[in-house]
Amino acid sequence: MDVKELHSLHAQEANPVEQLYRSYRTLAFSIAYRMLGTVSDAEDAVQDLFADMVGRNLDDVRHIKAYIAKWMTNRCLNVLQSSRRTRETYFGEWLPEPIVEQGEQPDQVAERADSLSYAYMVMLERMTPMERAVFLLREVFEYEYEEIADTVGKSTSNCRKILSRAKEHAREYSPSASQDTEARRTLVSKFVTAFQQYDMEALLSLLSEDVRLTTDGGGKVHAAMRPIIGRSRVLRLLTSPKAFVALRSWDLSFTMVNTSMNMVYREQGVVKAVCCCELTAKQDRISNVYVIFNPDKLDHISL
Incomplete structure (x- = not known):
């Protein structure tokens, strides 16, 4: 689903979602791209997120940023789980898709930080999907352990252990x-x-x-x-x-x-x-x- 199709869904109800899309699409893409390592899959996940919001009652959502992070993280975990066999049988070495900057692309080149460098993306591929999720939420997006635990469905102590394992994969990486x-x-x-x-x-x-x-x-x-x-x-x-x-x-x-x-x-x-x-x-x-x-x-x- 592309942006035009998203905007055509239930036009009257979509206005609040369009506002959320403009405000949070960068965050959503940032999570998805770092988790999945592919631009096309990340863009699909972003569109699915906001399409899912159309028609939903979001009045009870107290923290929309946390809602988006949780939805996107779990969507990416599901995608990685379903694509695991494809990755395992991939012919040769699997490298992340590069983001080539072409003019102003706020979705893709936002947060111009070390955590979007190609070397960083390769480093993330050494982690399991769950390690990657916990690592990104803590180290990049600076979530508290309680927030991470709620997002990935683990206890805070378990999240700490997962982060410790993830950091082992990141030891050789230099910003x-x-x-x-x-x-x-x-x-x-x-x-x-x-x-x-x-x-x-x-x-x-x-x-x-x-x-x-x-x-x-x-x-x-x-x-x-x-x-x-x-x-x-x-x-x-x-x-x-x-x-x-x-x-x-x-x-x-x-x-x-x-x-x-x-x-x-x-x-x-x-x-x-x-x-x-x-x-x-x-x-x-x-x-x-x-x-x-x-x-x-x-x-x-x-x-």
């Missing part, structure tokens, strides 16, 4: 790794130039010793089945005359992706790949390179 600083932009630009020119010496100076290269083709585009780990292995692949031939031939643009400058590759105007880099905590080397080739994860981007 500074994705901050869009001038130093980061310079390093990423140097990396792209070295990659385009097969410059092994330059790449050697730019990659961390334990760098990881992760590609996602979804079985539709040729990509490595597993991450390539270690500077020597990544270096061999990046400088191989047989690897990434098409990527080097496509039109490249430096674009804001998930709040940081990254790379978008196009062929005749069609987005063919998005490449995101994660830096070390000191922002002096590249620690992760993520390349999304799967067309299903790029078709929402129009540049």
Whole structure:
């Protein structure tokens, strides 16, 4: 259901819902995208939320923000549960859909914080759905444990334990790794130039010793089945005359992706790949390179 269809439902009753939509769609999308990792599913969840409100008596809802957070969180948990088998049988590595900033898109690029960076989204994928829900509600949206417990249907003590487990997955994540600083932009630009020119010496100076290269083709585009780990292995692949031939031939643009400058590759105007880099905590080397080739994860981007 799109926005126009939503607005056509019971026009007289929809006016209050339209106001809620304008006020809270950013919050709803923020929860859904971080939970699901896909733009299209997040947008569907947002539309379903407000469509569900049409015709409902919301007079008894004392805290609409808490109501929306609870509804959206549980909807996302259900979606993740039903899609678990699809994720488990996914061909190769599953990476989140990138958000490419195009002008003013308040739903998608609001809350320009570390918690929307691509590295952060990848980190969230290491958690179980329940861990992710509790972690986001506490660490990003700053809910009290009592509110989290009511939202996810767990006791407060259980939520504390779940958060502790979730934080184990977040230990290696560094907020500074994705901050869009001038130093980061310079390093990423140097990396792209070295990659385009097969410059092994330059790449050697730019990659961390334990760098990881992760590609996602979804079985539709040729990509490595597993991450390539270690500077020597990544270096061999990046400088191989047989690897990434098409990527080097496509039109490249430096674009804001998930709040940081990254790379978008196009062929005749069609987005063919998005490449995101994660830096070390000191922002002096590249620690992760993520390349999304799967067309299903790029078709929402129009540049």
